[in-house]
Each structure stands twice: as C-alpha cells, then as structure tokens.
Amino acid sequence: xxxxxxxxxxxxxxxxxxxxxxxxxxxxxxxxxxxxxxxxxxxxxxxxxxxxxxxxxxxxxxxxxxxxxxxxxxxxxxxxxxxxxxxxxxxxxxxxxxxxxxxxxxxxxxxxxxxxxxxxxxxxxxxxxxxxxxxxxxxxxxxxxxxxxxxxxxxxxxxxxxxxxxxxxxxxxxxxxxxxxxxxxxxxxxxxxxxxxxxxxxxxxxxxxxxxxxxxxxxxxxxxxxxxxxxxxxxxxxxxxxxxxxxxxxxxxxxxxxxxxxxxxxxxxxxxxxxxxxxxxxxxxxxxxxxxxxxxxxxxxxxxx
Amino acid sequence: xxxxxxxxxxxxxxxxxxxxxxxxxxxxxxxxxxxxxxxxxxxxxxxxxxxxxxxxxxxxxxxxxxxxxxxxxxxxxxxxxxxxxxxxxxxxxxxxxxxxxxxxxxxxxxxxxxxxxxxxxxxxxxxxxxxxxxxxxxxxxxxxxxxxxxxxxxxxxxxxxxxxxxxxxxxxxxxxxxxxxxxxxxxxxxxxxxxxxxxxxxxxxxxxxxxxxxxx
Numbered sequence: 001x002x003x004x005x006x007x008x009x010x011x012x013x014x015x016x017x018x019x020x021x022x023x024x025x026x027x028x029x030x031x032x033x034x035x036x037x038x039x040x041x042x043x044x045x046x047x048x049x050x051x052x053x054x055x056x057x058x059x060x061x062x063x064x065x066x067x068x069x070x071x072x073x074x075x076x077x078x079x080x081x082x083x084x085x086x087x088x089x090x091x092x093x094x095x096x097x098x099x100x101x102x103x104x105x106x107x108x109x110x111x112x113x114x115x116x117x118x119x120x121x122x123x124x125x126x127x128x129x130x131x132x133x134x135x136x137x138x139x140x141x142x143x144x145x146x147x148x149x150x151x152x153x154x155x156x157x158x159x160x161x162x163x164x165x166x167x168x169x170x171x172x173x174x175x176x177x178x179x180x181x182x183x184x185x186x187x188x189x190x191x192x193x194x195x196x197x198x199x200x201x202x203x204x205x206x207x208x209x210x211x212x213x214x215x216x217x218x219x220x221x222x223x224x225x226x227x228x229x230x231x232x233x234x235x236x237x238x239x240x241x242x243x244x245x246x247x248x249x250x251x252x253x254x255x256x257x258x259x260x261x262x263x264x265x266x267x268x269x270x271x272x273x274x275x276x277x278x279x280x281x282x283x284x285x286x287x288x289x290x291x292x293x294x295x296x297x298x299x300x301x302x303x304x305x
Numbered sequence: 306x307x308x309x310x311x312x313x314x315x316x317x318x319x320x321x322x323x324x325x326x327x328x329x330x331x332x333x334x335x336x337x338x339x340x341x342x343x344x345x346x347x348x349x350x351x352x353x354x355x356x357x358x359x360x361x362x363x364x365x366x367x368x369x370x371x372x373x374x375x376x377x378x379x380x381x382x383x384x385x386x387x388x389x390x391x392x393x394x395x396x397x398x399x400x401x402x403x404x405x406x407x408x409x410x411x412x413x414x415x416x417x418x419x420x421x422x423x424x425x426x427x428x429x430x431x432x433x434x435x436x437x438x439x440x441x442x443x444x445x446x447x448x449x450x451x452x453x454x455x456x457x458x459x460x461x462x463x464x465x466x467x468x469x470x471x472x473x474x475x476x477x478x479x480x481x482x483x484x485x486x487x488x489x490x491x492x493x494x495x496x497x498x499x500x501x502x503x504x505x506x507x508x509x510x511x512x513x514x515x516x517x518x519x520x521x
Binding site: 081082086108109110111113114122124125126127128129130133134145161162163166167168171174175177178181182190237238 | 456457458459460461462463464465466467468469470473474480483486487498499501503504505507
C-alpha cells in the first residue's frame with residue numbers, strides 16, 4: 001500500500017470502485033460540505049473535492065477535505081496548477097499528509113477566462129504531469145523538488161485525469177502513458193457518453209498494457225434537463241455529448257428520471273469494458289441523485305475494508 | 306518582428322495631463338507607424354484632441370526609431386519646444402517611452418499600451434510567437450512555442466480542452482499543441498511527445514528583476 005486510503009484498498013482488492021465529486025461552497029458554511037459527505041459516504045469509496053473548479057473561487061479543497069475526513073469520508077484532494085507555484089503546492093501536500101489526506105488528484109486546471117476572476121494572472125509554474133512527478137518524488141524519495149529532504153512520511157495515492165474526447169485523439173493514450181510514467185496510480189476520465197469512442201480509447205490503452213499499471217475510473221455526469229444536455233454538447237470544453245442523448249432528454253416526460261437512467265445505462269456498459277476499474281460520478285450541483293444511481297447500477301453496498 | 310502597441314483610451318491618456326496646460330508630443334517612425342498607433346497622422350490626430358481639450362501643444366515630432374540612442378539627439382534639437390511644455394506625451398512603445406524618460410526631466414506619459422513582440426502573419430494581422438523566456442524549448446516542439454501559444458504554457462502536450470484544432474479559451478485561438486503534433490507527425494518525430502519534458506527553470510524569465518546582458 002502506498003497510502004492505505006480506502007480508495008486504494010478498494011482498487012487494489014480488484015473491486016469495481018465508486019467515487020463522486022463534491023463541490024465546496026462559495027462561502028464559509030462547513031455544513032454544506034459536511035452534508036454532501038454524509039449523503040455520499042455510504043455509496044462511494046472516496047469523495048473528490050474540486051479546487052476552484054472552472055476558475056470560480058470556492059472554499060479551499062484542502063479545508064473541505066479535512067471536513068470530509070472528520071466525517072469519516074476518504075477524501076480526494078484535487079490540486080490544479082493554475083493557482084499555485086511549486087512552493088505552495090508542496091506546502092499543501094505536506095499539510096494534506098499531516099491531516100491524513102492520502103488521495104491527491106493532479107490537474108492542469110480550467111483557464112481563468114472561464115471563471116469569476118478573469119483578470120487574474122495564472123501560475124502554471126508546473127503542469128499536471130510535473131505535479132504527478134512532484135508527488136511521487138515527495139512520497140518515494142521523501143525529497144522536495146529542490147532535492148532537500150522532507151522530514152516524515154508522505155503517503156500518497158496519486159491520481160490524474162484523462163479526456164478520451166479531446167484532440168488529437170491518437171495522442172490521448174500517449175498523454176495517459178506519460179502520466180503513468182510520471183507516477184499516476186489512478187486515472188479519472190472526462191464524462192463518458194459516446195461509448196464507441198471510449199471503447200476504442202480503452203482498447204488502445206489495453207494494447208499498451210496501461211490498465212495493468214494504473215486504475216482507470218470512467219467519469220460520468222448525470223444530466224438533469226434537456227437544456228443542460230444541449231449546453232454541455234455545445235459549450236462545455238472537452239465534453240462530447242452525442243445528439244441521441246440530447247434527443248432522449250428532450251423527449252423524456254420526466255427529464256430527471258431519464259437523466260439518471262442514461263447514466264445507469266452508461267455505467268452498465270462501462271462495467272463490461274475490459275480495463276475499467278470503477279466509475280467517478282460528477283453530479284455537479286445534483287449530488288442528491290448519486291445514491292440512487294449507485295444503487296440502481298447494482299453497486300451497493302460499498303465494501304468495508 | 307515588431308513591438309505591437311495599441312492606443313490607450315483617450316480618457317486614460319488625458320488623466321495624467323489634467324493639470325498640464327502645455328504638452329509636447331512624440332511619435333515613432335518604426336513600429337508605432339506601422340501599427341497606426343503613433344505615426345505622423347496619429348500624432349496629429351492626438352494634437353487635435355489635446356487642443357480640443359483646451360491644451361496647448363508646444364510642438365511635436367516623429368522620431369525615426371524612438372528606442373534608438375539617436376532619440377537623445379532628436380530631443381536635444383527640439384529642446385526649446387519641449388522645455389516650454391509641462392509634460393511630454395509619448396506615442397511609442399514602452400521602449401521609446403523609457404528612452405525619452407532617460408533624457409528629459411519633465412513628466413513623460415505613455416499614450417500607448419505595449420502589447421507584445423509580434424510577427425506579421427498576414428497583412429495587418431500580428432501574432433505573438435515568442436515571450437522571450439530566456440530558455441528556448443523549440444527543439445522539442447517542432448519550432449512552435451507552447452509557452453506563449455498555449456494559454457496554460459503546457460510543456461507536455463495538449464490539455465483536455467483541445468478540440469478540432471482549437472483551444473478551449475476561444476474558437477479564434479489555435480491549439481498550439483495540435484499544431485506541434487501535426488508538424489511532428491509530418492516530420493516523423495511523434496516519439497518526441499512520449500518523453501516527459503522536465504520542470505522549467507523560470508529564473509531566466511520574469512520575476513528576477515530586469516534581465517541584463519553585457520557583450521564583450
């Protein structure tokens with residue numbers, strides 16, 4: 001075991017893992033994140049906390065993860081490279097280790113142009129692949145990037161993201177391979193709707209044997225309304241929503257039910273794809289639906305290890 | 306290679322001149338002329354605007370290349386008119402403004418924003434291709450700089466927001482990494498993208514005080 005987190009235990013045991021995302025509040029209410037933890041803890045193996053997602057300021061991921069941890073949840077700390085340089089990042093990693101947060105997801109970060117402070121200056125001192133390398137060095141060599149020693153252990157289970165739907169398609173597996181080489185232990189993908197393309201991508205991964213070196217969690221996003229489906233299809237960078245999903249939502253008598261059903265169908269198919277080790281549910285602002293989805297997808301109860 | 310400038314909004318130009326009655330105007334015959342931001346006609350337009358605002362323009366000139374050392378001579382030749390002014394308004398890039406500042410004891414104010422060092426891609430279209438980072442990566446990136454062309458300055462390939470050759474920040478912005486990928490593919494060098502590029506040494510870039518080099 002590298003960090004001994006619940007997520008690592010579930011994945012290492014070979015079970016199909018379930019994680020979910022919880023967005024922190026645009027404010028100081030600890031109860032907001034605690035409530036999400038309470039709601040999700042029985043249906044997920046770990047809960048991700050976003051780091052100023054879409055470049056909108058929210059409660060820090062680290063503080064939110066501490067709140068989740070206090071509530072008995074295994075948190076996944078997201079760190080983006082947009083807002084912090086190598087000093088700040090390493091400092092946060094030490095803090096995370098000190099409070100027993102072991103899962104860290106390494107991301108580049110959405111561009112600040114999309115957020116609520118578009119006039120800010122981005123950092124991007126290091127990129128997401130460097131971030132993985134940094135965490136691995138801190139954990140395995142107990143050294144900072146400058147080469148100086150770290151006192152104490154830094155037990156980490158290192159995560160990274162992958163988007164099978166971005167271009168150039170052929171490079172997407174190369175990029176994943178680079179992340180694995182850098183030290184990623186698990187991967188969370190962008191939301192899957194286009195199953196054919198995802199299956200093709202997974203085939204390219206298994207051709208390289210990458211699924212044996214890293215745990216792949218396929219991302220899913222439940223869609224709440226036809227409007228949301230159209231918005232995601234037309235405006236959300238990096239997401240590919242096929243027209244048939246939009247049509248299904250438009251024709252549905254009860255769009256929320258249909259949205260949940262679509263995701264459950266997708267999960268059923270994902271379970272059958274070789275090399276997929278679990279799912280990551282990103283129910284942005286609709287966390288209430290997660291327990292139902294996990295239950296109906298036949299993934300309850302979650303293992304206690 | 307040109308220094309790309311744009312005119313500041315008139316209100317912003319006027320703000321530091323609020324308490325000045327007499328103004329001397331300087332333009333530049335090189336980049337600012339080409340960009341139509343500080344050539345002769347723009348200087349004359351500015352003269353009219355200043356006069357409309359009730360200022361007296363004590364004189365004006367368009368220095369052939371304002372960032373050049375010869376600027377000192379040009380300022381000397383026009384010393385009388387400059388001396389008669391309360392402030393000097395400079396319609397050149399920041400290099401020109403700071404060269405003028407070196408030789409004049411009066412307040413010197415810029416009328417332009419200096420945007421970037423640009424390359425004319427097509428007539429009238431200037432783009433930024435180099436950020437003068439001091440540590441060139443073009444050898445790994447098929448001669449296309451991701452530091453300046455990728456909004457995240459990524460070194461290890463395109464992020465998840467690259468779609469149809471375009472960058473997630475705007476449909477008008479090409480994805481630098483798609484361009485690098487295409488060129489490496491054409492060169493038969495795609496294997497270069499399998500290597501992890503190391504963390505950057507940013508000490509050659511900004512944040513370490515003004516960069517300086519002495520050629521012996």
